[in-house]
Amino acid sequence: MDLTRRHLMTSAFTLGAMHAFPGLSHAQARRLVFSTFTGSWEEAHKDVLVPAFRKATDNAEITLDPLLSMDQIAKVKASPANPPIDVMLHDPGPALVAIDQGLVEPFPFASSPHYKDLIADAQGEMGPAPFFQVVGITYNPEKMKTLPTSWADIWKPEFKGRVGITNLNSTLGTGWLVEIARSRGGSEANVDAGFKALEELKSNLGAVAANPGALATLYQQGQVDIGPGNFNAIQILKARGVPVEFVAPKEGAIAFRTTIHIVKNSPNKELAAKLIDAALSPEVQGKLMEAPYLIVPTNTKVKMSGEIAKVLAKDHDDMKKKFVFQDWKKINEQRAGWIEKFNRDIKI
Amino acid sequence: MIGCDVSIDYPHLANPSFCAMQTTAPAITTYDLKLTLPLAAFFVVFFLSPLAILLYVSLHTDAAMTAHGLTQYGKFLLDPFSLGVLGRTLWVGVQVTALCLLLGLPLAWVYVRLTGGLQTVLMVVILLPLLTSVVVRTFAWIVILGRQGIVNSTLAALGVIDAPLRLLYTEGGMVVALAQVQMPLMVLPLITALSRLDPNLLDASAALGAGHWRTFRRVVLPLILPGVIAGCLLTYAASITAFITQTLVGGGQLLFMPMYIYQQASTLSNWPFAAAISIIFLAAVLAVVSLFNVLGRLSKGYAHA
Known part of the structure; x- marks a missing residue:
């Protein structure tokens, strides 16, 4: 081959393009791509789920593409016929959006050895829940005279300027608003009571964070001392030595089904089903339940232990009693209006 | 010929x-023009075509994108709340730019007067913000502005305040944080402009009887005005679109255009409305930029007057 300028340039451009768009080189057959959530979820899945999957599939290749739910949807929506993701992980709201838009296909549960062992709330044809996310009261124990036990404690006058919440962009913020509405006679279809409660909370509100991650930071900085919080986000702070505790309120902790889905038109459907099955297995869920992951299991074969048994539920029957599940189909119908109302009305 | x-x-x-x-x-x-073809192609593929798609998406009446129409624009432009968000965003940019100019001009002045090692040290200090991630810089501001942060604990130790002030998640706190984050964009053009200034002009002005203020106003300012305008333009554009800093220091309840777009696009999957807001925001920013350019052209006349 002549080493001409033209050749060199062509090679350089090709190499550059391949580097910039790795998808170019293996558009046909590619390895399985799993979009998990960012941060601690990615770490947990890399440490536990990926090795279990590779063991079960004779070392099949897998890539993690950590993205927020809505970003996963955007990425799949951009090329639905040739999706860059095979398996998606979703909060309840986005999961319904993905199903409604026809981006996912049913999970072949009949051929799954573990699906039948899931508690009823975790089953679902369009995608089962390998774990739950749980929202309860987060508080700084060093700043409390009496420890909180109920959502109503957040409205106590002693917490003037000390309460932190998120806006309704997050599942946490919206789910909490619905729960507050329900505790005051409202429902998923009517959250007026929740907005009224927020109005009454204004003098206590110290901060409205943009997302759950930013909210967690505020406890670390001593900016706020009490508010609704995600069990797993709090465990990360606790592990870093921040004085913060989580308690399931007596009204019940809010549980979000986090569901895992096979993307429609995925070229790796069989491997995708195997990955999901691994995520449902008692071995993986049992390991993820232990520290430092502390991820709430949905498989009834997993015996609850440690922090989760202590703080949340001692077994799956206890879980059914203590967890509150919400109807996100109803919530999604009106969420846009609530966000608009929150934008306009909540000023502190 | x-x-x-x-x-x-x-x-x-x-x-x-x-x-x-x-x-x-x-x-x-x-030959020169041909050399720019790769860049032009790059812009067409990665800038113009996405922009065209954005415009196309914005011309749908519903979130599922089935019917065409201008309703999204009407929804924004006829809504006082949405216009308020746009106005507040543009105003934040003005505040940040003014603060950057106020603090950046003396800094650039000092830099140009210094010599040798000190100048190198100052340049490193000025550039340091550019070398750290925006997220890290912004988190530092959370530590500074928090209830137990540096500002509040200093004021409390001095006995100025009894209870901690609310600084984080306020517009004032956010403007200060943005000004620090964007400062290099203001200072660097100012330094370039000031170092081109012939020091003899200042001496000449003084010899002719002008005071410091008059020299600054009639000699220095007209000559560095292009640098001032370049700095303002960069700072302004960067600060109104600074999603990360606006979100982390401004909080979830001060709504500005970048967050508004994100909310509609990502949380609510309402792409047509998000696209329409983006186009309106783009038009508003272009209008402000053109205003700066007009000022720039006028300033040339001013400098030669």
């Missing part, structure tokens, strides 16, 4: 080599 006969006005230019240059000049120009 007609144009080559310059010997009448400029006899010293009338030589053969100059004429040869004249004839080859157009060829050089075309």
Whole structure:
């Protein structure tokens, strides 16, 4: 081959393009791509789920593409016929959006050895829940005279300027608003009571964070001392030595089904089903339940232990009693209006 | 060649080599333009076409994108709340730019006066924000502005305040944080402009009886005005679109355009409305930028006056 300028340039451009768009080189057959959530979820899945999957599939290749739910949807929506993701992980709201838009296909549960062992709330044809996310009261124990036990404690006058919440962009913020509405006679279809409660909370509100991650930071900085919080986000702070505790309120902790889905038109459907099955297995869920992951299991074969048994539920029957599940189909119908109302009305 | 006969006005230019240059000049120009083709192609593919798609998406009446119409624009432009968000965003940009200019001009002035090692040290300090991630810089501001942060604990120790002030998640706190984050964009053009300033001009002005203020206003300012305008333009554009800093220091309840777009696009999957907001925001920013450009053109007249 002549080493001409033209050749060199062509090679350089090709190499550059391949580097910039790795998808170019293996558009046909590619390895399985799993979009998990960012941060601690990615770490947990890399440490536990990926090795279990590779063991079960004779070392099949897998890539993690950590993205927020809505970003996963955007990425799949951009090329639905040739999706860059095979398996998606979703909060309840986005999961319904993905199903409604026809981006996912049913999970072949009949051929799954573990699906039948899931508690009823975790089953679902369009995608089962390998774990739950749980929202309860987060508080700084060093700043409390009496420890909180109920959502109503957040409205106590002693917490003037000390309460932190998120806006309704997050599942946490919206789910909490619905729960507050329900505790005051409202429902998923009517959250007026929740907005009224927020109005009454204004003098206590110290901060409205943009997302759950930013909210967690505020406890670390001593900016706020009490508010609704995600069990797993709090465990990360606790592990870093921040004085913060989580308690399931007596009204019940809010549980979000986090569901895992096979993307429609995925070229790796069989491997995708195997990955999901691994995520449902008692071995993986049992390991993820232990520290430092502390991820709430949905498989009834997993015996609850440690922090989760202590703080949340001692077994799956206890879980059914203590967890509150919400109807996100109803919530999604009106969420846009609530966000608009929150934008306009909540000023502190 | 007609144009080559310059010997009448400029006899010293009338030589053969100059004429040869004249004839080859157009060829050089075309060659130059060809070199920009890769960049032009890059812009068409990665900037113009996404922009066209954005415009197309914004022209749908519903979130599922089934019908065409201008309703999304109407929804925004006829809604006082949405216009308020746009106005507040543009106003934040003005505040940040003004603060950057106020603090950046003396800094650039000091830099130009310094010599040797000190100048290098100051340059590192000025550039340091550019070398750290925006997220890290912004988190530092959360530590500074928090209830137990540096500002509040200092004020409390001095006995100025009894209870901690609310600084984080306020517009004031956010403006200060944005000003620090964007400061290099203001200072660097100012330094370039100031170092081109001939110091003899200042001496001349003083010798002719002008005071410091008058020298600054009549001599320095007109000459560095292009630098000032460049700095303002960069700072303004960067601060109104600074999603990360606006979100982390401004919080979830001060709504600005970037967050508004994100909310509609990502949380609510309402792409047409998000696209329409983006186009309106783009138009508003372009209007402000053109205003800066007009000022720039006027300033040239001012400088030569």
